[in-house]
Amino acid sequence: MTPTPTAALERAAAVGASAGDALGDLLADVAALERMIRWAQAQQYRAVEAARRLHAEVEGVTGSSGSAEREMATRSFVAELATVLVAPEATAGRLAADAGRLAGPRAATLVALAAGTVGVPHVRSMLELTGDLPVDSADELERRSLDGAAQRTSSDFRRRVRRLRERLHPEPLATRRRRAAEERRMHLDPAPDGMAWLSLFMEAERAVAIVDRLDSLAAASVDRGRGAPNETSRDRRTSAQRCVDLAADLLMSGILDEGDAAPATRRIAPRVTVTVPVLSLLGVTDEPAELDGYGPIDAETARIIAAHAPSVRRLLVDPETGAALSYGRTSYRVGADLAGYLRVRDGRCRFPGCSRRAVRSDIDHTTAWAHGGGTDADNLAHLCRTHHRLKHESGWRMVNEPGGVIRWASPAGHVLRTYPEVPFDPVPRSSRVGAPPPAGVIDRSGPEAPPSPEPVLPTAGRAEIGDDVEPPWLHAAPAA
Numbered sequence: 415m416t417p418t419p420t421a422a423l424e425r426a427a428a429v430g431a432s433a434g435d436a437l438g439d440l441l442a443d444v445a446a447l448e449r450m451i452r453w454a455q456a457q458q459y460r461a462v463e464a465a466r467r468l469h470a471e472v473e474g475v476t477g478s479s480g481s482a483e484r485e486m487a488t489r490s491f492v493a494e495l496a497t498v499l500v501a502p503e504a505t506a507g508r509l510a511a512d513a514g515r516l517a518g519p520r521a522a523t524l525v526a527l528a529a530g531t532v533g534v535p536h537v538r539s540m541l542e543l544t545g546d547l548p549v550d551s552a553d554e555l556e557r558r559s560l561d562g563a564a565q566r567t568s569s570d571f572r573r574r575v576r577r578l579r580e581r582l583h584p585e586p587l588a589t590r591r592r593r594a595a596e597e598r599r600m601h602l603d604p605a606p607d608g609m610a611w612l613s614l615f616m617e618a619e620r621a622v623a624i625v626d627r628l629d630s631l632a633a634a635s636v637d638r639g640r641g642a643p644n645e646t647s648r649d650r651r652t653s654a655q656r657c658v659d660l661a662a663d664l665l666m667s668g669i670l671d672e673g674d675a676a677p678a679t680r681r682i683a684p685r686v687t688v689t690v691p692v693l694s695l696l697g698v699t700d701e702p703a704e705l706d707g708y709g710p711i712d713a714e715t716a717r718i719i720a721a722h723a724p725s726v727r728r729l730l731v732d733p734e735t736g737a738a739l740s741y742g743r744t745s746y747r748v749g750a751d752l753a754g755y756l757r758v759r760d761g762r763c764r765f766p767g768c769s770r771r772a773v774r775s776d777i778d779h780t781t782a783w784a785h786g787g788g789t790d791a792d793n794l795a796h797l798c799r800t801h802h803r804l805k806h807e808s809g810w811r812m813v814n815e816p817g818g819v820i821r822w823a824s825p826a827g828h829v830l831r832t833y834p835e836v837p838f839d840p841v842p843r844s845s846r847v848g849a850p851p852p853a854g855v856i857d858r859s860g861p862e863a864p865p866s867p868e869p870v871l872p873t874a875g876r877a878e879i880g881d882d883v884e885p886p887w888l889h890a891a892p893a894a
């Protein structure tokens with residue numbers, strides 16, 4: 415019989431049922447529903463793994479396909495799964511990976527989930543804590559952990575698995591810690607009311623500025639590393655690792671452990687991009703502004719940032735007049751003004767569900783320049799490196815629609831749309847480069863650009879970001 419809370423509630427309301435009986439019924443229903451949820455979750459893992467196999471077939475993966483081809487098919491599937499679940503790709507990726515392991519080496523855990531003896535938190539702990547164990551030890555850990563698991567809460571279960579893991583792990587803790595430390599990284603979480611967590615709860619503009627400065631310092635230290643005299647002396651840290659190391663040095667000692675290069679890094683100031691509606695800046699309206707990497711901030715804060723902070727990059731856009739947004743077929747390169755407009759319009763990578771910031775993404779010609787595509791706002795969009803590759807190397811297809819909307823078609827035939835972060839009114843196609851400059855756009859950088867009372871049109875220069883007709887990685891040798 416399928417229990418439903420409604421039936422139990424009706425019984426509770428029925429004349430003659432004592433409150434005690436009704437309560438007993440309801441609690442039994444709660445327990446039965448939990449078993450059903452666990453069973454359903456097990457079925458979802460099975461369906462995900464079966465779908466992954468079929469998707470690989472649709473993408474043309476065969477027994478003789480190479481590892482690069484399989485890897486791209488998996489990425490394409492994860493993107494498809496993320497859009498179906500309206501979940502971040504990282505979540506979908508974990509679900510797909512978990513489903514694969516539960517269909518293979520951790521099948522006993524999936525059976526326990528389907529039977530309702532463990533829940534999803536137990537399963538997560540099991541997968542995480544058996545992840546890097548040799549097969550024999552992992553099997554042993556799973557067998558001993560599942561024994562009696564039905565009577566353990568998920569936190570109790572996790573403690574027990576961790577203790578068992580320490581006993582069964584053939585590798586010393588110090589070695590494991592060294593490997594785990596490779597994963598160090600910095601993460602900013604936007605919070606409501608103009609605040610953010612950098613695991614310091616603070617005003618969003620300060621958090622964004624800190625992240626930006628650390629990113630810039632890390633990039634500067636990579637550039638210096640290129641001059642290393644030989645392979646062995648080269649710094650092999652990722653930029654994520656560098657960010658954390660720089661933050662730790664600054665917080666713990668106030669100075670950067672960067673040797674002779676320290677004076678150069680001191681000069682790097684954070685740069686914050688704020689998009690302020692012109693009328694808000696003038697104090698005429700209180701329409702919120704956009705802080706790049708965060709979202710909306712109040713007009714008052716935006717006015718203060720735009721007027722006083724020396725390191726703020728201001729991009730003022732008047733949707734009535736617009737910027738020079740179309741280069742047509744006159745230039746493959748995306749001008750700085752158009753790039754700035756696209757950065758604000760897109761905000762993030764335009765792949766469904768991706769949250770990689772536009773400033774860290776490529777600008778892609780939707781219809782390739784080589785195939786007659788123009789350098790126009792309606793043929794350009796930001797794609798992060800991962801999704802840029804996916805567009806070129808898998809079955810995903812995109813089309814620009816009016817109003818900055820991007821239409822995607824997945825390999826499985828789903829149609830999805832992504833919308834601009836900041837929608838602008840359509841800009842007339844006649845506002846090409848070379849046409850009389852429209853008023854109302856300011857785009858200046860750094861301390862050398864004090865606030866100007868006069869709106870100034872940016873010069874249409876070479877873009878900082880651009881893609882090539884054939885991105886260099888298209889022909890790169892697949893990773894071993």
Ligand SMILES: [Zn+2]
Binds near residue numbers: 763798800
């Ligand atoms: Zn992306």
